[in-house]
Amino acid sequence: DAKTTQPNSMESNEEEPVHLPCNHSTISGTDYIHWYRQLPSQGPEYVIHGLTSNVNNRMASLAIAEDRKSSTLILHRATLRDAAVYYCIFATGNQFYFGTGTSLTVIP
Amino acid sequence: DTGVSQNPRHKITKRGQNVTFRCDPISEHNRLYWYRQTLGQGPEFLTYFQNEAQLEKSRLLSDRFSAERPKGSFSTLEIQRTEQGDSAMYLCASSLDRWGRNEKLFFGSGTQLSVL
Numbered sequence: 001d002a003k004t005t006q007p008n009s010m011e012s013n014e015e016e017p018v019h020l021p022c023n024h025s026t027i028s029g030t031d032y033i034h035w036y037r038q039l040p041s042q043g044p045e046y047v048i049h050g051l052t053s054n055v056n057n058r059m060a061s062l063a064i065a066e067d068r069k070s071s072t073l074i075l076h077r078a079t080l081r082d083a084a085v086y087y088c089i090f091a092t093g094n095q096f097y098f099g100t101g102t103s104l105t106v107i108p
Numbered sequence: 109d110t111g112v113s114q115n116p117r118h119k120i121t122k123r124g125q126n127v128t129f130r131c132d133p134i135s136e137h138n139r140l141y142w143y144r145q146t147l148g149q150g151p152e153f154l155t156y157f158q159n160e161a162q163l164e165k166s167r168l169l170s171d172r173f174s175a176e177r178p179k180g181s182f183s184t185l186e187i188q189r190t191e192q193g194d195s196a197m198y199l200c201a202s203s204l205d206r207w208g209r210n211e212k213l214f215f216g217s218g219t220q221l222s223v224l
Contacts, residue, residue, distance in 0.1 A: 034212065043112075043199050043215030044151065087150055095164065096141070096213060098150030 003027075004088045009103045012078045020073040020102050022088030027068055031091060035062065035073045037084040038101070044087060047073065078106045110134075112216035114200050120222045121190055128186045129219045133202030140183050141213065142175055143199040144168070151199055157183060158205065190223045197221075 005023040012018040024033065032051050036044040048055055048062045050071075055062040061074040075082055087101040113132040121127050133140050138159050143151035154173070155165045159180035172190075177183040187194055197220050201213040 036213070041217075043201070043217050044213070045215070046212040049212060085150075095153050095156070095166075097153065098143075100148070100150050 003090065003092070003097055004099045006086075006088055006099060006102045008100065009105065011105045011107060012075075013107050014080060015077050018075040018078045018082070018104065020075075020086050020088075020104065021070065022072070023070045024088065024090055025069045027090050028092070029068075033062070033064060033068075033071050034089050034091065034096065035060070036087045036089065036098075037082075038087065039084050044098075047086070078104075080106050080108065082106055112200055112202055112214050114198075114216035114219050116219055117217065118220045118222075120224065122224050123192060124189055126186065126188045127190055127221065128184055129198055129200075129221075131183045131185070131200030131202075131216060133182070133200070134204075134214055137202035137204050137214070138180065139203045139205045140177055141201040141203075142183070142185050143201065145197045145199055145218070146195075154185075187221075190221075192223045195221055195223045 003026050032049050034049040035047040037047050038044040048057055048060050050062045063072045083106045085101040085103050087098050089096050089098050115130045141156040142154040144154055145151045153166050154169050155175050157177040160177050172188045175185045197218040199218045201215045203211045203213050
């Protein structure tokens, strides 16, 4: 039931920006786009979410395409602690569907 | 706010046995979700509660699975007659639903089930 498409893996150098893309072409006009990340042996952790306009918080920025069919999570300066699996999801009705996510490797 | 708590963290059982997991959500969170996650996959939705009412169940949830949330507080997930295919991480999440919007989920650390 995964409705988002993400690259399986990405790499980034430490202290450089990272742009994690996500396609969600079937999203409806009222579905929020959420991003979570998961470290090994832990539950997913909320990162950011938004509806139409770009969003910023202390962890990351979320850039949402004008047609809302894609979005990009931006980590402004990757640290080793940002190495995780990042999930882009949206809630249809009351269910959050997770895909397989993007495994981010941060190179020191 | 002590976060979402799940117990036990690990459970090893023999095939055919029944197991029960417990989830204590963040207090005042009215929504509670159960997910299952296998190695290399994202979490799969199983079921969710709005207060004490179980409002939605995935078709993945066979008759051997049952979940409850008495009084809208903690929740239990029971698996009867466990099978080796039930081996997975079982995750619980809670959220505060306001005006029907899907607010952010807070996850527990999960219960890792191994069926021998």
